[in-house]
Amino acid sequence: MRIPIYQVDAFATRRFGGNPAAVMPLPSFLDDATLQGLALENNLSETAFLVRQGEDWRLRWFTPVVEEPLCGHATLASAWVVAERLDPGRERMVFHTASGPLRVERNGTRFVMDFPARPPAPAAPPEGLDAALGARAVDVLHDRFNYLVRLESADTVRRLAPDRSALARIDARGVIVTAAGDQGYDCVSRYFAPAKGIDEDPVTGGAHCALAPYWAERLGKPEIRAYQASRRGGEMVCRTRGDRVELEGACVFYMEGQAEV
DSSP states (O other): OEEEEEEEEESOSSTTOSEEEEEEEESSOOOHHHHHHHHHHHTSSOEEEEEEETTEEEEEEEOSSOEESOOHHHHHHHHHHIIIIISTTOOEEEEEETTEEEEEEEETTEEEEEEEOOOOEEOOOOTTHHHHHTSOOSEEEEOSSEEEEEOSOHHHHHHOOOOHHHHHTSSSSEEEEEEEOOTTOSEEEEEEEGGGTEEEESSOHHHHHHHHHHHHHHHTOSEEEEEEOSSSOEEEEEEEETTEEEEEEEEEEEEEEEEEO
16 A cells, blocks of 8 residues: 655754654554554654544654654644645644644644643652763753753753763653753753664654743743754744643645555
8 A cells, every 4th residue: 555655844944954754644543563664664753643533633653663652743743734735724633642632723834732741840860860961960850751851051951962872771761951041042952762762852842841841930931932952953932831831833844755565
C-alpha cells in the first residue's frame, strides 16, 4: 500500500529551522511494529500517524525507537497538514491521543495547541547529573517524565556540550535544561533524550508543558516567550491556564510524497 507522507518544520519561522516531523495519514492504524518501522525509516525525532474519526482525528506519535505519550511539534505539524492538505481551510480541530483530547485552533499563520500542563516538583539530583551535563545545576525538578534542570545563564545553556552516553543512563525519559532568557525571550532551553533515541530534540512542545508553569511562577506572568536553543532553533509562545498550557507556534512546509509499505 502507498501512504501519503508530509514533512513539516514545526515551531519554525524559516526553512530549516524548528523541529521537522513526518505526518502520515492512514485509513486505520497499522500494527505497532509497522508504525515503529516507518518511524525508524523516516529517522526524524517524531513521526505522527493520523486516522480520521468523524470530524476529529486520532493521533499517535513515534520516535525512531519508541511510541510517545505526548508530542508537541508533531501535533503542530499534524494541525498544519489537516488545515492545508487534508481539510483545507479548517480552523479548529481535535486530536484524540494517549494524553486525552488535544484541541488546536488556527490563529492566522500560527496554531494554538491546548495541552495538559506538567508542573515540575523539586527533586533530588540523580547521581552524576552535573558530570553528564558538564555544568552545575542551580535547581533540579521532575515533571513525572523528565528532569528539569535550571542552569546559571542562557549562555551556559547555549554552550552546553553534555555527555550523551551518561545522560542516557539517567532514569528519566529525558533532561530539560533551562535558564532565564536573553535576546528578548523569557526563557531559553534545550532537551536531551538519548534514552529514547533522540540525542537532542530541536524544539520540544512536551518539555514546554513543564517549562511554561515553571517560568510563569518564577517570573510572575502567565504568558512567556520561549526559545529552544538547539542547532536548528525554534520559538513559541506559552500561556499557563490552570492545569492546561497553550503552546503557540508556526510551521514551514518542506515536502510531501508517498511511502510504500
